[in-house]
Amino acid sequence: MKLTDKIYIAGHRGMVGGAIKRKLISLGYQNLLLRTSGELDLRNQQAVNEFFRAEKPDYVFLAAAKVGGIHANNTYRAEFLYDNLMIAANIIHAAHENKVNKLLFLGSSCIYPRMAPQPITEDSLLTGPLEATNEPYAIAKITGIKLCEAYRDQYGSNFISAMPTNLYGVGDNYHPENSHVLPALIRRFHEARTTGKPSVTVWGTGTPRREFLYADDLADACVYLMHHYDGKETVNIGTGEDLTIRELAETVKAVTHYEGEILFDSSKPDGTPRKLLDVSRLHDLGWKHNIDLQTGIHLAYSDFVKKQFSLINAI
Numbered sequence: 349m350k351l352t353d354k355i356y357i358a359g360h361r362g363m364v365g366g367a368i369k370r371k372l373i374s375l376g377y378q379n380l381l382l383r384t385s386g387e388l389d390l391r392n393q394q395a396v397n398e399f400f401r402a403e404k405p406d407y408v409f410l411a412a413a414k415v416g417g418i419h420a421n422n423t424y425r426a427e428f429l430y431d432n433l434m435i436a437a438n439i440i441h442a443a444h445e446n447k448v449n450k451l452l453f454l455g456s457s458c459i460y461p462r463m464a465p466q467p468i469t470e471d472s473l474l475t476g477p478l479e480a481t482n483e484p485y486a487i488a489k490i491t492g493i494k495l496c497e498a499y500r501d502q503y504g505s506n507f508i509s510a511m512p513t514n515l516y517g518v519g520d521n522y523h524p525e526n527s528h529v530l531p532a533l534i535r536r537f538h539e540a541r542t543t544g545k546p547s548v549t550v551w552g553t554g555t556p557r558r559e560f561l562y563a564d565d566l567a568d569a570c571v572y573l574m575h576h577y578d579g580k581e582t583v584n585i586g587t588g589e590d591l592t593i594r595e596l597a598e599t600v601k602a603v604t605h606y607e608g609e610i611l612f613d614s615s616k617p618d619g620t621p622r623k624l625l626d627v628s629r630l631h632d633l634g635w636k637h638n639i640d641l642q643t644g645i646h647l648a649y650s651d652f653v654k655k656q657f658s659l660i661n662a663i
């Protein structure tokens with residue numbers, strides 16, 4: 349990618365898209381193409397085709413998606429399948445039609461079978477049943493991967509795909525019900541401390557294990573792959589380390605200086621017991637994560653608190 353190339357970041361206002369934007373700007377890329385969902389609904393094929401015809405981007409980071417945690421995925425099943433299917437199909441096809449040099453599609457670790465051998469290698473894909481709570485989302489993401497492969501096979505398109513593990517960081521979604529576990533716990537422990545609540549309830553049994561990668565690390569990996577990877581196979585992006593939800597809750601409790609009790613609500617779903625990614629392909633390509641979980645949670649919490657104050661001052 350040349351510094352003057354036109355680079356479209358689909359989903360630039362999101363946590364990942366925002367991190368990719370920060371990374372590219374820091375590297376001196378000036379010609380960034382950005383649209384909000386209000387300006388361009390990526391589910392609308394005609395609007396996407398017209399946009400690509402008019403703008404002719406050279407590179408595309410496909411970070412736009414309908415995203416949420418286990419409750420959101422399990423509640424809005426049709427939206428998670430339809431929105432993510434349309435976004436992937438519309439952008440990948442328009443990128444082909446308008447001769448985009450290279451496109452990076454972001455999937456997710458939830459594409460792998462619920463009981464895949466751990467750590468999960470990329471060739472585990474489609475070797476077993478998916479986790480029910482996020483099957484619609486996973487199917488849409490798997491379709492995105494397969495679209496990239498098929499356009500490469502038939503047309504020689506340089507469309508690559510990457511599978512990030514659970515992400516967190518600046519600009520995360522802190523919605524009490526629809527967020528992922530880490531932002532949900534940051535908000536819940538913070539609010540419990542500031543309102544003097546005696547306990548914090550964590551969903552599920554606390555026994556599932558999850559891997560977490562800081563969003564700015566992911567952005568660094570995405571730019572690295574855009575520069576250095578032109579293969580057909582998808583690439584896992586993670587830290588190679590995981591912990592239980594109970595251990596995560598204890599960590600967030602300490603970072604937020606909460607001193608009350610942690611309770612578990614086993615009526616809520618645990619989801620996949622474990623989804624630790626095998627990241628040896630990524631490491632062999634020359635990239636490793638920089639930000640460890642403890643540091644990342646402190647950074648994410650500082651961002652959350654700063655946003656809280658700006659919200660209060662804005663009222």
Ligand SMILES: NC(=O)C1=CN([C@@H]2O[C@H](COP(=O)(O)OP(=O)(O)OC[C@H]3O[C@@H](n4cnc5c(N)ncnc54)[C@H](OP(=O)(O)O)[C@@H]3O)[C@@H](O)[C@H]2O)C=CC1
Pocket residue numbers: 358359360361362363364365383384385386388389390391410411412413414415431435454455456457512513514515516519520521528
């Ligand atoms: N967060 C996580 O833990 C993980 C995320 N991923 C993947 O990373 C990518 C980014 O996720 P994340 O940054 O967390 O998500 P966010 O929800 O923070 O951002 C998603 C972005 O997608 C845009 N978007 C959604 N629907 C539409 C639409 N119909 N038309 C146009 N734009 C749309 C939104 O635009 P706007 O703000 O303008 O409305 C938003 O900026 C996704 O592909 C996701 O699947 C993968 C693994 C884990």
Ligand SMILES: C[C@H]1O[C@H](OP(=O)(O)OP(=O)(O)OC[C@H]2O[C@@H](n3cnc4c(=O)[nH]c(N)nc43)[C@H](O)[C@@H]2O)[C@@H](O)[C@@H](O)C1=O
Pocket residue numbers: 415416417418419421456457458482485513514515525526527528529530532533549550551552556558593616617618619620
């Ligand atoms: C990122 C990836 O993976 C996502 O799946 P997930 O990893 O299961 O998502 P999650 O972060 O919401 O839950 C992780 C674990 O944590 C527990 N848990 C405890 N307490 C809260 C809580 O308060 N909120 C949430 N959301 N989970 C909680 C929860 O019960 C579960 O055991 C997909 O939705 C999909 O988005 C995807 O692509």
